[in-house]
Amino acid sequence: MNEQRLQAYNQLIQTLLSCPSGEESEILAANTELLDADFVQVVVAAAEYFAQQGEENTAEWLRNLATYLTTPKTTPITQEDIDTYGQLLLEILQATAESNGDAEVIYPLLVANTDKLNDIFAELLRRWATNILAEAEADTATSIAAVIVTFSNRIQQFPLGSKANNMEIAIAGYEIALTVYTRSAFPVDWATTQNNLGIAYGDRILGERAENIESAIEAYTEALSVLTRSAFPQNNAVTLLNLGRLYQDEKQFDLAYNTFVSAIATVEALRGDIISGEEAKRKQAEEWNQLYRCMVEVCLALARDTEAIEYIERSKTQNLVELLTKAALTTPENLPLVGSSIQFGEIQNLLDNKTAIIEWYLFYDCFRAFIITSNNKPAIWHSSQQDLDALIDWKKEYLDDYYNPEDENKIQWQNQLEERLKKLAEILHIEEILDQIPKQYERLILIPHRYLHLFPLHALPVKESYLIDLFSNGVGYAPSCQLLQKVQLRQRPNFESLFAIQNPTEDLYEKDLGAVAAIKKQFTEREILKQDQANKSAILLGINENIHNVTLHEKLLKANCAFFFCHGYFNFASPQDSGLQLADGNLTLADIITHFKLENCRLVTLSACETGVTDSTSTSDEYIGLPSGFLLAGSTNVVSSLWTVSATATALLMMKFYEELQQQSNIVLALNTAQRWLRDTTVKGFQNWLINSSLSWGCKIYLNKYFAANHENALTKPFESPFYWAAFCNIGKGV
Structure with a gap:
């Protein structure tokens, strides 16, 4: 969970603890979007905290709340419910069938009936489907099962209503479909539904968490028995990613690591099979970027820091590195290159004992800076969620102002650049990162990530100077360590x-x-x-x-x-x-x-x-x-x-x-x-430089007039702003 979500959970707990007795149900009903498995975990943690503080009554109330949120409801079903819910159920399934599962058709129906998406709906779905499937012919039963699976997929992703109830409805749908989609008759449909059931159990709120996780793992394992790498590589990778993320969420990092290793092997084999061009490879890299990101997170959790950097590199500039490799090897056009990677030792070999690398990587809830030198373990600087949020806001404001059509000459953007870079230096905590680099290092290589490539990181203010002033042998850039290796x-x-x-x-x-x-x-x-x-x-x-x-x-x-x-x-x-x-x-x-x-x-x-x-x-x-x-x-x-x-x-x-x-x-x-010369030279200094330059007399006259017309004071530094020198x-x- 991210920091913003955690704050929302804590605020809801405070509201429940401070509200008048009897209003708790109303507050919970108004905040159903927060009632998920992570919220239950926060409630349990809060109960432990209050118990340690000696506030046993509050702790017990919170324990009861967690039990209430995870206990399946058994609401009696009346004939009126059967009529009302039955009509809604048929309407939704018909809309699902006719629209082929189009969310734009299905979701308005769900929005209008969120009050009925509850345990009664889930139970009546089971009853209706069980009865009708028992009497249906094989082809009809298969068609009905397909519609139920499609609807279950949609409600599993439905963002409104009670997430707990939505998951129960989805689980009911998948389990019903599996009575039709048997492994022997429909192995692929069976396996795909098992994968979806695993997702639903992983997100389930009701019931015992341990049992839900056990069911999810069992469903994923069943799915993988059919969705093998050789037979169904794309589905194999998807299911492995889902299973790995489940292990990761449960902090079973060794199992997550092994699962992601298998998933990445499948993805990179798929990449090697692409023959339709670079655009297809780019789309594939974007599709699976989350897999590499999860693997990096797991490696860091296991203190496998050098492997984390290696997987970062495997997710960056893949097309460019493969093309460079292909050109260097004069590989025939029809011979695909499978994957590309660099070992941490190879990265260190790119550096002498006075050169360091700072490589950034953006995660979902933070960003990190990896400081790499030739003879030490990598140092890692870790931001907060607030830092990432601030970076995203800064980036949006920077780019919005730069591309503002009302400021065609970018005057406002230009005038604010200096202050903006100061703010970026604070957000990136550049001084803290630089503290990880020993003072004897003379050269710095910056490897940004994603939108960080757009900004002049070499011009970040540091104390009373700029980053380029701190390294006597220069500050340069590389898109990735792999690409740096190729050009070296x-x-x-x-x-x-x-x-x-x-x-x-x-x-x-x-x-x-x-x-x-x-x-x-x-x-x-x-x-x-x-x-x-x-x-x-x-x-x-x-x-x-x-x-x-x-x-x-x-x-x-x-x-x-x-x-x-x-x-x-x-x-x-x-x-x-x-x-x-x-x-x-x-x-x-x-x-x-x-x-x-x-x-x-x-x-x-x-x-x-x-x-x-x-x-x-x-x-x-x-x-x-x-x-x-x-x-x-x-x-x-x-x-x-x-x-x-x-x-x-x-x-x-x-x-x-x-x-x-x-x-x-x-x-x-x-x-x-x-750049430092342009930044620090005064009008007088430029005039003196012009005297000895090899420029034509016409150019010298023009530049002297330029300085005279724009800067009366000879001690003015006309190009001091980063706008002039840092681009x-x-x-x-x-x-």
């Missing part, structure tokens, strides 16, 4: 050749501050496609004639560094259509994945807006965005942005970034150094 294995030449796209659209012609012109001087070989020459058909030769015989521009194919100074965008509705805007069309993520091959490329720099945004709606954390496309294409590093950036600030940042790259091979450190981050190898 790639060996790329030093920076000798450059391929650049410069101002492909007319609106950028006048915004050219000479960044590309300055950067290209650092390379012995360079190919610059500028303005109307910077088009898609020049990069992908043959793209407009024959899509099957497209070849990449020769200079891009050989480039050690690819630089794009253009517009970028992320398409949330269709991430594969995200891309870079060129002179004659958009270079999309799908184009990059399909046609790019960058086996000599060490760095792709996407000096454009929103090029680092990824699909945060994916629960499987597949990391779908332009960076993943270029990593898949062969680059070992991608520098990209998390929002719509300032053209002037970005041009200065890029010039300084490449200036730093001349001095060192550490890409992450060069970027962080350039860009490096994803990948880091060097």
